[in-house]
Amino acid sequence: MRTTLEIPKTLIDEALRASHHKTKTAVIIAALEDLVRKKKIQKLKQYKGKVDLRIDLATLRKRP
16 A cells, blocks of 8 residues: 655664664564554553463363
């Protein structure tokens, strides 16, 4: 999908150097993927301490 964006050249140049990606498109895709990943992790953190993870595999598998 083509989109026109106005991104400061200095920011793009710095991101290219920092990420070692070869194209502006690759830098933007990586940044968006990272943002989405961080937001998903942030949402999962709300369940910290609220989910009981003590699992007995034998019981789950109905083994004696």
